[in-house]
Amino acid sequence: MKILRTPQEMTAWSTEQAVLNKTIGFVPTMGFFHDGHLALMQRARELADLVVVSLFVNPTQFGPQEDLAAYPRHFDHDQELAASAGVDVLFAPTSEEMYPPGATTTVTVKGDLSNRLCGASRPGHFAGVATVVTKLFNIVRPDLAVFGKKDFQQLAIIRRMTLDLHFGVEIIGHPTVREKDGLAMSSRNAYLEDEDREAALSLSRSLELARTMVANGERDAPSLTVAVKQFILSFSGTAVDYISFVDQFTLAPVAEVNKDTVLALAVKINDRVRLIDNGFVITKS
Amino acid sequence: MKILRTPQEMTAWSTEQAVLNKTIGFVPTMGFFHDGHLALMQRARELADLVVVSLFVNPTQFGPQEDLAAYPRHFDHDQELAASAGVDVLFAPTSEEMYPPGATTTVTVKGDLSNRLCGASRPGHFAGVATVVTKLFNIVRPDLAVFGKKDFQQLAIIRRMTLDLHFGVEIIGHPTVREKDGLAMSSRNAYLEDEDREAALSLSRSLELARTMVANGERDAPSLTVAVKQFILSFSGTAVDYISFVDQFTLAPVAEVNKDTVLALAVKINDRVRLIDNGFVITKS
Numbered sequence: 403m404k405i406l407r408t409p410q411e412m413t414a415w416s417t418e419q420a421v422l423n424k425t426i427g428f429v430p431t432m433g434f435f436h437d438g439h440l441a442l443m444q445r446a447r448e449l450a451d452l453v454v455v456s457l458f459v460n461p462t463q464f465g466p467q468e469d470l471a472a473y474p475r476h477f478d479h480d481q482e483l484a485a486s487a488g489v490d491v492l493f494a495p496t497s498e499e500m501y502p503p504g505a506t507t508t509v510t511v512k513g514d515l516s517n518r519l520c521g522a523s524r525p526g527h528f529a530g531v532a533t534v535v536t537k538l539f540n541i542v543r544p545d546l547a548v549f550g551k552k553d554f555q556q557l558a559i560i561r562r563m564t565l566d567l568h569f570g571v572e573i574i575g576h577p578t579v580r581e582k583d584g585l586a587m588s589s590r591n592a593y594l595e596d597e598d599r600e601a602a603l604s605l606s607r608s609l610e611l612a613r614t615m616v617a618n619g620e621r622d623a624p625s626l627t628v629a630v631k632q633f634i635l636s637f638s639g640t641a642v643d644y645i646s647f648v649d650q651f652t653l654a655p656v657a658e659v660n661k662d663t664v665l666a667l668a669v670k671i672n673d674r675v676r677l678i679d680n681g682f683v684i685t686k687s
Numbered sequence: 688m689k690i691l692r693t694p695q696e697m698t699a700w701s702t703e704q705a706v707l708n709k710t711i712g713f714v715p716t717m718g719f720f721h722d723g724h725l726a727l728m729q730r731a732r733e734l735a736d737l738v739v740v741s742l743f744v745n746p747t748q749f750g751p752q753e754d755l756a757a758y759p760r761h762f763d764h765d766q767e768l769a770a771s772a773g774v775d776v777l778f779a780p781t782s783e784e785m786y787p788p789g790a791t792t793t794v795t796v797k798g799d800l801s802n803r804l805c806g807a808s809r810p811g812h813f814a815g816v817a818t819v820v821t822k823l824f825n826i827v828r829p830d831l832a833v834f835g836k837k838d839f840q841q842l843a844i845i846r847r848m849t850l851d852l853h854f855g856v857e858i859i860g861h862p863t864v865r866e867k868d869g870l871a872m873s874s875r876n877a878y879l880e881d882e883d884r885e886a887a888l889s890l891s892r893s894l895e896l897a898r899t900m901v902a903n904g905e906r907d908a909p910s911l912t913v914a915v916k917q918f919i920l921s922f923s924g925t926a927v928d929y930i931s932f933v934d935q936f937t938l939a940p941v942a943e944v945n946k947d948t949v950l951a952l953a954v955k956i957n958d959r960v961r962l963i964d965n966g967f968v969i970t971k972s
Contacts, residue, residue: 409853420705506797507817507851513791532792533852536821540853566792567818568694568825
């Protein structure tokens with residue numbers, strides 16, 4: 403596995419592969435790999451001739467009060483895991499390389515897709531994501547890119563941006579990978595102490611609760627929201643950021659749930675760790 | 688010369704050329720070709736294996752009170768001129784292809800580069816330019832792109848955007864091509880009636896005036912601005928939008944002119960046609 407540090411080296415490598423007519427599958431990450439990341443890499447491995455993984459903790463997608471400095475990092479371990487997953491190139495640039503001196507260009511996906519859910523709690527977050535993914539697509543020049551469905555709103559925004567700006571990159575959404583107890587895998591789970599674990603499970607268990615209620619005939623989103631809220635708050639140490647039943651494509655809130663409805667959740671655990679999760683309320687057979 | 692109408696066809700062609708290791712030179716235009724456009728095509732012809740010219744009157748760079756509907760169009764003639772200039776592909780998409788239904792993604796170069804000069808008079812104009820050039824770069828995938836220096840602020844913004852977003856496209860600025868009487872070539876010159884012509888010459892003659900004054904030892908930008916303003920207003924039917932002595936890189940106004948100073952002008956002729964022009968005040972030997 404090659405480790406490339408500069409955009410110039412990365413683009414030179416990709417250009418060589420284009421001449422050889424090799425397809426490139428790309429997995430953008432912020433590192434601190436878990437089985438969720440490895441599943442994305444394996445998916446890219448199946449779909450493309452070559453796999454590039456980027457590892458870059460992007461400062462512009464963190465708010466001023468957020469956890470940029472504390473975000474967990476473990477480069478040596480990440481390198482071993484990526485190599486074992488059959489990754490061809492690990493692209494790990496510096497912030498100075500990604501954001502040249504005086505950089506002022508921003509990519510924004512305007513409207514509800516960016517303003518709802520996490521966009522409401524984290525102003526500027528998705529502009530940071532869209533901008534860095536634009537840079538990475540231009541540097542890596544992939545044929546396809548794999549994103550986790552855990553970051554459901556991010557995936558919708560990347561799809562919109564890719565279509566609007568004509569990147570010609572196929573966007574693949576990969577199912578959320580979970581711990582045995584149901585907790586969605588996330589690098590931020592590293593912040594969870596033992597005493598946070600039960601509260602952290604409130605998210606995945608809420609998805610199960612909503613699915614059961616819907617299977618039993620409940621379709622009214624406000625009623626489901628009340629039930630999910632009561633359920634989450636029954637776990638000690640939880641504070642709800644949002645509970646939203648939304649259309650999978652537009653992210654617009656729905657009054658009645660249907661097969662395209664996703665329950666999206668953000669919950670703060672013991673006032674310290676913010677977790678998100680989501681899932682369809684009617685499970686696809 | 689091929690005429691391609693859809694982004695899919697254009698990208699497929701470019702991808703074939705990449706496999707053949709051919710370089711692509713690109714000239715984005717809004718059509719209604721004049722000798723200035725042809726000079727850009729010839730420059731691209733010299734620098735790259737293949738030349739792609741796009742012809743797209745981009746709606747998002749026109750303000751609500753501007754001349755989108757009236758903008759001059761003459762496709763058949765443009766097609767002949769491009770073919771005679773040795774262009775390989777004329778890419779002429781529709782607005783619906785360039786802006787898919789529901790498109791909301793915008794590229795903005797924030798700060799002074801976009802807010803000054805034409806940015807102050809035409810809010811949203813440069814976001815429209817940056818967004819469409821991003822789309823075109825992604826669709827055409829050129830190695831280099833040639834832009835006219837007449838649109839001096841646009842060129843600075845495209846350079847910034849290309850660097851910031853890592854397009855890997857070499858940006859070439861080509862000198863302004865002028866009529867024999869000094870008028871900078873522009874598709875909007877088609878709006879000029881005979882009685883506008885003398886007033887239209889106030890721009891290029893102001894550049895000459897400023898150069899003469901600077902050659903005679905004047906370095907004070909405010910004094911030069913007063914002289915240029917008086918000179919322009921001495922032409923009947925002129926109204927000044929801006930007269931600005933700025934740094935060629937930052938577009939910041941200067942107090943004293945030097946070798947990096949550009950005089951940038953926008954003048955409205957008979958309250959109907961807005962013209963721009965610019966040039967160094969110290970001519971490069």
